[in-house]
Amino acid sequence: MKIDNSILKHYLRNVMFITGTAYAGKSTMVAMLAEKYGMVQCGENYHSKVADEIIVPERQPSLSYIQTMKDWQEFVNRTPEEYEKWILGCSQEATEFEIAELIYISQNKKVIADTNIPLDILYEIADYHQVAVMLSPQEMSVEKFFDRDDPDKLFIREQIMQSKSPQKTMENYKDCLAKVNSKENYDKYAKSGFYTLVRTDVNKDTKDEILSILSSHFGLCHGVPSIYISTERLYIRPFDEKDFHQFQTLLDLNSGWQLQKNNARQFFDWHLLNYGKMDIKHGYICFGIFLKESNLLIGNIGLNEHDDLHVPEMGYGILEDYRGKGYAKEASKAVLTWAKAYFDIPYLVGTAEVSNLASQKVLEYCGFELIGVKNLVVHITQERYDFMTYRFDFK
Numbered sequence: 001m002k003i004d005n006s007i008l009k010h011y012l013r014n015v016m017f018i019t020g021t022a023y024a025g026k027s028t029m030v031a032m033l034a035e036k037y038g039m040v041q042c043g044e045n046y047h048s049k050v051a052d053e054i055i056v057p058e059r060q061p062s063l064s065y066i067q068t069m070k071d072w073q074e075f076v077n078r079t080p081e082e083y084e085k086w087i088l089g090c091s092q093e094a095t096e097f098e099i100a101e102l103i104y105i106s107q108n109k110k111v112i113a114d115t116n117i118p119l120d121i122l123y124e125i126a127d128y129h130q131v132a133v134m135l136s137p138q139e140m141s142v143e144k145f146f147d148r149d150d151p152d153k154l155f156i157r158e159q160i161m162q163s164k165s166p167q168k169t170m171e172n173y174k175d176c177l178a179k180v181n182s183k184e185n186y187d188k189y190a191k192s193g194f195y196t197l198v199r200t201d202v203n204k205d206t207k208d209e210i211l212s213i214l215s216s217h218f219g220l221c222h223g224v225p226s227i228y229i230s231t232e233r234l235y236i237r238p239f240d241e242k243d244f245h246q247f248q249t250l251l252d253l254n255s256g257w258q259l260q261k262n263n264a265r266q267f268f269d270w271h272l273l274n275y276g277k278m279d280i281k282h283g284y285i286c287f288g289i290f291l292k293e294s295n296l297l298i299g300n301i302g303l304n305e306h307d308d309l310h311v312p313e314m315g316y317g318i319l320e321d322y323r324g325k326g327y328a329k330e331a332s333k334a335v336l337t338w339a340k341a342y343f344d345i346p347y348l349v350g351t352a353e354v355s356n357l358a359s360q361k362v363l364e365y366c367g368f369e370l371i372g373v374k375n376l377v378v379h380i381t382q383e384r385y386d387f388m389t390y391r392f393d394f395k
Contacts, residue, residue, distance in 0.1 A: 112218075134199065285304065
């Protein structure tokens, strides 16, 4: 029997998930959020109590490895490739136990979970505001792994010290940790489209700050969750009051926005008001595209009801000095991933004037499929143009 993901999503509506890399603060935040908001706390490996009673090697070989391995020396001396395969296998096999446990405990109370459920499954069973990704740099995940007073980690360290060559075994085990915390795996989280926080300074106590940020994101302290989409070079988010000066630099992006130059303040406030509705079927939302390294606003990306087609559309614009660097592709792909998780819609459309080859390439790169050429009205100017019209299906 296979349960449809939409059914699982309904039953998991009271669950908030925190995922990410080691030493990013996930366990601490799960505990603090649970205490502050009276949520059920599901810490690391919360599913194991039930799983340990049920698992069998034939069905769950990775979860059963502790039972089937020769001894702990075998455990600490595996190759990085074997270790990564085991970690990924445990994540996949534990997912069913996690989901079953979360459904069981969350029907009448909110739950916060430190989860290992793979990203591709989280996309299907949770909305954007239910998931947060917490990351730490690889060197922190590896070098700080044994720094905590954690019984499991202390036990593994003890087994390493009992090996024939403790130094060599420790180096190998750190190579294993580096493998599962590789840049490739890190980037999967960083580019997931989910709300992402990166821990960079272990010496600075940021727990209260991060608690406040996550409370806002999960909608625990007020009704509207925050939105922060992170990519390799960019972050995409709603505008806020401090962005007004930079926002005015965007008013030359297209003819429609140029008409608002003498009405910039009211136009900006209109954008802020739209975030309260988050309606792209009959309304409009627009996010700023910022460079991570400088916090500079270089463009915008919007989701809205298309004036003529009356279906949700994605549109974007990049300031001239920053075109040709792949920023539109990077932002668009991330927003599509976010939109799939956030909105219950079957598809988006995208349009580009027939002469705008660059915009067409962005849409095609992101997976939009060409429908055809349509003569459409730009309502703000009441002018007609031929547009290449595309569609992106959320499959």
